[in-house]
Amino acid sequence: MTAEMIAQGKTAHELRVERREAKVAERVAHKKEVDEARYAEIKDEPLIGKRRRVTLPQWAVAWIVLIPALIFLVLFMFYPIINAFFMAFINDFEFVEGAGSFALGSFFKALETPCINWSFIDPTKCSTWRTMPSFGFNNFIYLFQDAHFPSTILNTAILVVVEVPLTILVSLVIASFLNNIKALKGLYQTIFFLPYVTNAIALGLVFNMLFSHTPGGIINVIITACGGQPINFLYPNTYKYITETQEILLPAASKFNQAIVIVTSSVWNGIAFKILVFMSGLATIDKQYYDAAKIDGSSGFTIWRRITLPLLSPQILYITITSFIGAFKMYTGVMSVYSNINGSGFYFGGTDGYAWMPVVGWIYKQMDPSSGNLSKPGIAAAGSLVLLAIIMLITVAQFAVSKKRVHY
Secondary structure, eight states: OOHHHHHHTOOHHHHHHHHHHHHHHHHHHHHHHHHHHHHHHHTTSOOOSSOOOOOOOHHHHHHHHHHHHHHHHIIIIIHHHHHHHHHHTBSOOTTOOSSTTOHHHHHHHHHHOOEEEEOSSOTTSEEEEOOOOOBSSHHHHHHHHSSSHHHHHHHHHHHHHHHHHHHHHHHHHHHHHHHHOOTTHHHHHHHHHGGGGSOHHHHHHHHHHHTOSSTTOHHHHHHHHTTOOOOOSSOSSOEEEEOSSOEEEEOOOOHHHHHHHHHHHHHHHHHHHHHHHHHHHHHTSOHHHHHHHHHTTOOHHHHIIIIIHHHTHHHHHHHHHHHHHHHHTOOHHHHHTTTTTOSOTTOOSSSSSOTTOOHHHHHHHHTOGGGOOTTHHHHHHHHHHHHHHHHHHHHHHHHHHHTTTOOO
8 A cells, every 4th residue: 555545544435536536626616717718708799690509497488389289178178178178067058150160259249339220310228138148057957958968878878888898808818929920920910000190080981881781792691501590680660681592581680689799899890909009008018927827837828817817907997998088979870881871961760860879979960051940059069068968977987996906
């Protein structure tokens, strides 16, 4: 040991660290002096060509980035929600001018100019006063007095209870198989992703043709080829099924048969995005868990149930919540399978068109301008609030139930 180390009681490593830190501090101080001297030289010079760089605080940069998204949310999300809430409690919608959905604008315009026509004899007197709205719960009372609205809630609930678990289970099984194959994996992923980029109306037309009650319907062709009797899946009336070898009078499509087509179409349309989410979740699971389970002699199904499912619980929760929300908003998927049965845009099966009408379909029907009832937009808004309340309750319940079952 040197005399310096003995005098200071330090090791060689400690001395090297101190010398290194001293050199770094010296270089930093020198750079600071150079920068200050350079700034003193150019601070009074006029700017030519390039502008000086302006450094904004971090909060200002964040707001600049968020402003476009906030404008979009305010115009197309928050305002419509507030407007629908306002509309739902207006008993009479006759005061509305122009676009009936903009209740807030019409209301404040009515407050600003309550007179529609001034008197020709005395310009200071009003000859026609604007009808001002009254507020109350008439729209909500009408909902549950309507002959069809309660049944649309039941229809939607049945489709949700059947379609959502089935879609999640099918997509989870397919994703698990796709995760374990190597050959042509990309091709299979593309095939199963195609429904996601296919228009819902076009997809409904395809299933309408597959389950057609006519002799050309592929499903009935398969059924008759296997020795069974053809089935009327969608047509609301009796139909004479005539082929080269037989003539059968098919009864009107039952509600159960119609549900088969709707659920099958919805499942096929819904599995694509869910498979993509489950595939991304499976890719994040550490393979060591599977290797350890195989060493312990666990079967494939036990590994899937004990390892894969718990580790996929965040994705399962996300898919479950979004699937329930999407299923409650189901409309085009149901309407499109009946597109060749009835030309009306508000036909959902049965002789009256209400057999499988969902809540959203009923809301759209109230907004139909051909109805001639100016109060209908308020009724539609009340129906949308009831639907929102149902979705919120189910979402809160799902979070509460899954809190202890989700592993992050």
